[in-house]
Amino acid sequence: MVLLKARVPRAVALLGCFVLISSLLTLTTMAQTTVTSGGIGVHILFQTNKWVTPNIHYKAGTGSWTTSPGVAMSASNNSEYPANDGWFQFDSSTATSLEFVFNDGVGVVWDNNNNANYKVSATGTYSVVSKVSDFKTGDLVRPSDGTGYHILFQPITWAKPYIHFNAGSGWTTVPGNAMSPSTYAGKFSAANGWYEYAISSISTVEITFNDGNGVWDSNLNANYVRTSPGTYAFVNQNTATPTTAPSIQGYVNGPGYSVTSASETAGVLTINLAVNTASISTSYGTDLSALVVTVTKTETDSVRVKIVDKNNKRWEVPKSVFTTGTLGTDSSSTSDAVDALYSFNYTQNPFTFQVVRKSDGYTLFDSSGISLVMKDQYLQVSTTLGSDLSVYGIGESTRDNFKMASGDKQTLWARDQGSATPIVNTYGSHPFYLGINSAGQAHGVLLLNSNGMDVTMDSGHLVYQAIGGVLDFNIVVGPTPAKVVSQYTKLIGRPKLMPYWSYGFHQCRWGYGSVDALRTVVSKYKSNNLPLDVIWSDIDYMKSYHDFTLDPTNFPQAKMAIFMDEIHASGQKFVPIIDPGIPDDNNDYAYTKGLSMDIFIKDTSGKPYLGQVWPGPTVFPDFFHPNAKTYWAEQIQLMYKNYSFDGLWIDMNELANFCPGTTCYDNPPFAINNVNSHDAIYNKGISTRRIG
Template structure:
């Protein structure tokens, strides 16, 4: 069978064609409530706020404000505060669709009721959230939980209340101390640990900074955090604001200092972390489904010299027997680094077309894009400053930048992609440096370029100046953090329209809602052991922000890797949702076949990944439907385990597959934390860890090994390993049934062609299948049932369960098992032709040759004795 691989190209955004002010005066004195109106439905409240006393720090205060509180759903509360007299910048509803805008306007125009001294409470019977407006001076508000056993508010604004100026907004909330609140999120930053560290300030201003730098603002802005309280009771908080900001977390408080826009706060009631993700992505947009091939292994390097270099890499992987699904080039293929061009010497059209055809004929893939200067000038779709198109500088030299707010920009972008597609067919788009990165630092033009409050990242440094103007007189000052989101949307929509298939877009810059259109990688990390460890908090954060398809550059992007580091990195990176080796031009070559020990590790780790592809793909479906990350922190499955809240060196794939990598140089063992349960090693089923309480266990981790365990209670749908995803998909299915301590297990599998635009669409049930499995065992008898939610696609393509493996059938003294009988839908198949039933060690046995259609409901019963 021929291998199936793809080639992806790089796209940059080139067209050629802090410190706060110190003061003794307070930043603000707060506001008082003049009047309030509660809607007869009881779901919403509007209040008029008036400034108490002005201050001169960071500019004059806005005197009159409107406050709106509304239950948009039973689990989502919105609190919005804005200028009464003048419209202010807020994220347009066509970018992130939101409810209640017309309602807010009409509510603010109604006659108001003069307040009494008592607080005003907004609550509805089917919500656990309660909003309280306190008529104090200055006013405050709290959000509490009806079911809470303690008195700790979820959000509690503190004196002197809010500050609201034209270029400076401030709001703070107290938080319970004494380990009664754990916070996660607020990115994008490279951090040593997943949990937020008390005393840190997180700056949100999308920046072209190497991800190898700790605690600096990186490529995305996500003012969202998850708050986990004792017992795992969780809620989420989003400040939907695209302006630059500093967010300071002390452990007992969180404070926002924002340089524009409005307060637009959303509270998500949970109460579990998984429920918060469902509620959050319901608002910002469900994650985009990824093509099946995107879950294969990808190879990239900035510095491939020519077409022959690309061909030699593809051949090197094939010779080493290492799976390779996607082959990328960086900006090397471009003519003078201009998008949508090919270098006529090293990457000529004829040779590139022949190479792409070879890959496609072998069932492999490619990715690219470019924007043309003259057509962009003709359409007038470039960003402007001071009355002219803004001239920046990136790889080609002088450049213009597209303005994706312009109504013609999306059509322009689609046409440029379409033109290039006709020259060289590509399978997806890789969008880099879209923060926007700019190699010059402009001089200040006005107060937008030099705001009175200085966030801890210079707003002019290596980017388009904030005084640049988008279509509709929208300033870059307000819209800077949205650029990557808007370009991702344009690319996603263009590819969908042009190809009629599910698009693959990989974006470096992100904002709230980017996961609706794009995958993400964590940026320019470094080839060292520290960055290997940092990759875990980084991918977990991306999942928390609604971008589940994420990975870090395996073996490290900048600097020279080495054999041991690269070996350990592929052992870990093989299990990232997005798995790609990527390096820079000045580093040594690091393709996985260069070192034999790395090649062996790659074959082993990627072999398991490819067996787990149906599981990964089903998790993509779950992410699409519920927003649940693919890579998850341990506490997502064990929210009431306080130790799991601290873990940043391990993670889960889905609900029950745990990755415990080696992150230290020279280590041949790892101390891994196991929450309560039975945990089976997926490389060696006889290697079992039983944790009666959450506990750390010292595991062997030889130089070419990583520990991957499945928790009892899970049924994994798997297929055989292969060199490509297409080849693996043609193999029979195995159900790995791992019973928990109570003799129970469940799981599911989602199937489609991997390229249909919608995943699980209701309009055409013939394009997909979903099958749910349950299992139970007691007193030597067991049963596994398959419930088909929709089986048409699986039945049409004759997918079959060929093998079953049962684990955890003994809860006492391990013994070799003997299967006495095996029935499917009441018919004994133990002695059927081609069916093999045999013990595979203590507490387990396997069934082979079953040929049970996966698109049909079935009930399998078995009996066994020791």
């Protein structure tokens, strides 16, 4: 089985019941917990959700206490107690016993085990979870470093926070200054949704926060006032789910197109269009001069309306993607107008079209509301929505509801984007929606276009704004939601039936650094009477993060094979991760084999396109290459011979790339609302600058 699953933020369980336990032990806040006994010295692991740099104040044996507030602890380097989970460490290689307490680094707030102190009387490694409650919004989390105020803010439901403040010389101009992703590690990291801003002042500051679009966190109208410099952390108190910011680009009021001819052959209607030249719009480029519309009655319950450039071929989603669906076959009519459960109508000038369900006269698609615009890098079309229609779908994005609301803008652009920030596009692009009206009658609409696009519900319209490709609509008539799903999956291909075990309880995270660590996780689930059907492994198991390899030190092949036998004997499964990036390394078999089969994506010079992912310089298989399937299957088969895994976690296949670049196609004239901030589309991806 292959699970097409993009990486979620590390330390999050995947599928099934989301259960996280320590891979070594169940932690307790009653006192310190022994991790390992014996060895040389005493080693203390401490987890705090409040203090950025805690101190440990201690005495070894019968010795003296350290000078208050003690010594600073360092970020943990223990993979089972990672720093990004708030763990710190202290090591005394000479101590055989230790009495100790913790504090905030300046000796103001202490954790002394409820006045009993923490005590260990033997060498070993011990873990302690802080008894001090988590910080409150606005708390000082780091003392002054002499440079003024450092403001940390976690916006929760805002994509891009602003800080509006007065440091003694007047307020900033509304909405203030944009905050930057945090450069702090651990709890206050950007990965945990934190932003930062520095104010170089030593006087009193007054602060408010906002989303840049009129939604404010002003401390319940009291503002936040701080009188002493230092680092302060604030959590947004205005956490109502936001509506997407109004479009800053609007829509093109173009001249539209007029019909020059129309004909029907074998059930396929062909309509030729010419741009109306009286008032051609130059926004986002020049209008395409001539278009061809083909209307194909693919089934009695579905119709395909495709609008393309008459004079030049443009990128279309290849039919080979749909190996089992009817979209993978040649478009031809299989029904006539009499049998169709819908009617197709169009106007001459300007050209607009309607699809109406015959059974109830309900309009499923109506393009007359906003101008049809077709340019090289900007496509615009809309459908008027019935006042009683609810729209579900259009993804993938981080939002709290599949139902779109008026004002919502969904951006479709596959990106290796974590899901901590709401209202942003993430790993997949799926331009399909299901509409259901007040009578419970449903229909579905697919725009078969893989380019970046914004889809906005605006004043009774659903507006598509894409940056390339063609307009290829497939409309299914329902009329029940179940019928829509059946009709839609007939187009794209029925989903595979997943194995029964995949519906069970799964555990996954980055940081399981050895076979023994994986084995301990499985054992701890059992000892705590928790069900576990599948254990997963992130890229830790690889040698230097090279696909299809095993780290010979921490994941030797023999130990992995034994581990597979153990979990299979208990009815459990194992799923490792695989990324598409192949290291640019002549000593790597997957690389040299790919070169010999000529299956890597090429740059403009004809050489393999060089990007960068976890192993460093990286090349990428072109999965549309006729040899790619054979190549990929061979690598997986060789990997399986080393250890009998049960599924694969396919990750970073957006494609993800840490080394972006730019061309005109990387910076189209219309900027989609990428991650709700109009971020460049080449960020975290492959640039057209280098691809031939």
